[in-house]
């Protein structure tokens with residue numbers, strides 16, 4: 001019910017979107033995905049514009065994570081088409097999706113807990129590295145130069161997200177909110193065109209959420225990164241998103257600006273519970 005109240009709130013002017021979005025870069029057409037007898041997604045279509053912050057919302061089990069997993073190639077839908085930058089994507093696995101410029105963070109933090117912040121962020125550069133592991137281990141000339149360049153990029157991202165002071169700290173020792181920021185840094189180190197964020201504010205206190213909102217907006221503004229995010233905090237979603245797509249029981253029930261979605265009777269019904277109840 002907390003979500004419902006937040007859905008009706010007016011947007012906070014502090015975070016009001018102020019960016020120009022570009023042409024469609026990702027187009028999802030008629031996506032259907034089932035797991036055995038469970039229909040996770042049914043005939044979902046929506047697009048993502050360049051430089052946009054696009055949110056996917058919906059009650060638990062609505063199909064949000066499945067949708068993100070379709071976009072980054074973890075799941076292959078039984079039906080539908082994905083067009084990324086005008087190219088039809090067929091049978092693309094998650095490595096190919098990452099190489100094509102789609103990076104993501106996870107609902108549950110997926111970092112190397114024993115490694116430092118810097119080393120974790122460096123793993124985000126792996127796909128960009130040309131020299132192989134043996135050359136890197138031998139610190140052979142070109143590999144060494146390449147590593148220095150990648151390290152510089154990782155340090156830039158660390159500075160941008162204001163985590164310099166913990167760059168040598170093992171990630172497992174950091175509080176949850178900072179670990180989430182390190183995960184964002186690692187995804188950003190890959191210099192993605194599209195960044196997929198799976199519940200970036202989950203488990204955060206109010207102050208940590210405000211910080212994360214600022215960083216997401218700054219990343220979008222200053223790096224021009226297109227962002228697709230799943231988030232349960234409706235206040236956050238309505239404040240920072242350009243457009244919102246709403247899923248319920250694997251179907252799309254709303255799509256539009258925060259104001260349009262807020263006024264959509266089907267969306268209100270889904271969040272109030274109505275006959276479907278229990279959300």
Ligand SMILES: Nc1ncnc2c1ncn2[C@@H]1O[C@H](COP(=O)(O)OP(=O)(O)OP(=O)(O)O)[C@@H](O)[C@H]1O
Nearest residue numbers: 035038039040058059060061062063064065066067
């Ligand atoms: N790997 C899987 N195997 C079988 N069923 C799955 C799998 N992944 C998701 N599902 C089912 O698909 C439906 C959609 O799940 P999904 O996790 O995408 O929803 P969600 O909106 O992200 O939920 P939440 O907000 O709780 O994370 C659910 O019924 C779920 O049980």
